[in-house]
Amino acid sequence: MPIELQIQVMPEVAAKPQLLTEHVARLIKTKPEEIRHVAIIKRSIDARQKSVKVNLKVAVYHNEEYQENKFRLPDYKDVSNNKEVIVIGAGPAGLFAALQLIELGLKPIVLERGKDVQERRRDLKAINRDHIVNEDSNYCYGEGGAGTYSDGKLYTRSKKRGDVDRILELFVAFGAAEDILVEAHPHIGTNKLPKIIKAMREKIIEFGGQVLFDTRVTDILVKNNEVQGVVT
Ligand SMILES: Cc1cc2nc3c(=O)[nH]c(=O)nc-3n(C[C@H](O)[C@H](O)[C@H](O)COP(=O)(O)OP(=O)(O)OC[C@H]3O[C@@H](n4cnc5c(N)ncnc54)[C@H](O)[C@@H]3O)c2cc1C
The missing domain is CATH 3.30.1490 (Dna Ligase; domain 1)
Structure with a gap:
């Protein structure tokens, strides 16, 4: 030890x-x-x-061998023909849920009302420059969710609830600096976040999931106390 x-x-x-x-x-x-x-x-x-x-x-x-820990992505398998699960929103919760579903062998279909993380930039510009707000694509809505265009410090109260190391390791595997694994106040950086989010989306699609933008869920269909689907 x-x-x-x-x-x-x-x-x-x-x-x-x-x-x-x-x-x-x-x-x-x-x-x-x-x-x-x-x-x-x-x-x-x-x-x-x-x-x-x-x-x-x-x-x-001191007396034992050190083996460098390389943070790799889980061994995802193709889920394109598997049971489908609808995920509403491509914020952090939705993206990590989609990846977890793939790990579990289920096909995530992510429905996001906003635009992809790069397209979103134009709408942020329009807010700042022309004071025009797109109600589906803005600082809160769009791929990556609400914090994507803030400064990317990772705040969580989850330490009290469970282990967040796995989430940090996934961020590293998707391109964040390894420093976030050891810093008391981990910080990804606004400049890096969009690339990381894009990499997460690409991985979801590569393994058979779907991510649909400009798709706002307006209702959830429930029959006999069971969710049957969603209305967009
Ligand atoms: C301005 C701002 C700055 C922040 N800065 C930081 C920070 O630096 N560090 C930090 O740790 N946290 C920060 N946060 C908090 C952080 O953003 C949230 O804790 C986090 O985004 C919550 O993730 P979520 O996936 O639960 O929800 P959200 O990020 O809100 O994601 C929900 C997603 O669902 C989509 N959506 C919503 N309704 C629908 C619908 N009807 N149909 C389809 N899609 C829908 C939205 O477009 C969005 O992409 C910040 C929040 C804000 C508002």
Whole structure:
């Protein structure tokens, strides 16, 4: 088992693997060359004092082999001929639900009232420049959902409810920086989010799901207490 340590270091030590290894070696009273790897598990910055420090939770691989963890997508299988499930909305909930459905061998059909994430940009421009709001494609509606064109900090209260690591790993597999796995306040960045969302949609389609834009659900059809379908 690697040794887990909670440490506070100067920013340059946190940034340079060699300095970090030397620092950790001193702490566990060994030689740096005897440490195989220092993996950062969590990182946060303490800027309350004049001298900024970095808090790190690290796993020190001293006597054991370190295997690099490459975040890959699940082994999705083609679901194009499988049972269909309608997903309303291509926000984060809808996109992750669609991917989960594919993992479970079901075919997601995502119905999104707005436009795809790139087309949406034009409607945002129209809001800012001409003060014209498209009621189906704006800052809240459209592929990627409400936060897509904000600054992409990942806020969640789910820590109390369950493990969010899997979601972060999927974001990395779809193109987010690996830093989000260790930062105390993970931040994807507005510039990267649209590409990640596009990659998610392409994966859904590649494995047999469907994503339909400009498709607003106006009613849910219920018969004998069972959902039969939706009206668009
Ligand atoms: C301005 C703003 C900035 C934000 N910034 C951040 C941030 O930086 N970090 C962060 O973590 N969170 C942020 N949030 C919160 C975050 O966006 C939401 O928590 C998240 O989007 C919720 O995801 P969701 O999939 O549940 O819903 P939504 O994102 O609202 O997605 C719902 C989707 O359904 C579609 N839809 C709605 N009605 C219909 C219909 N009748 N038929 C078909 N499709 C429909 C919508 O177009 C939308 O794409 C921000 C929210 C706003 C409004």
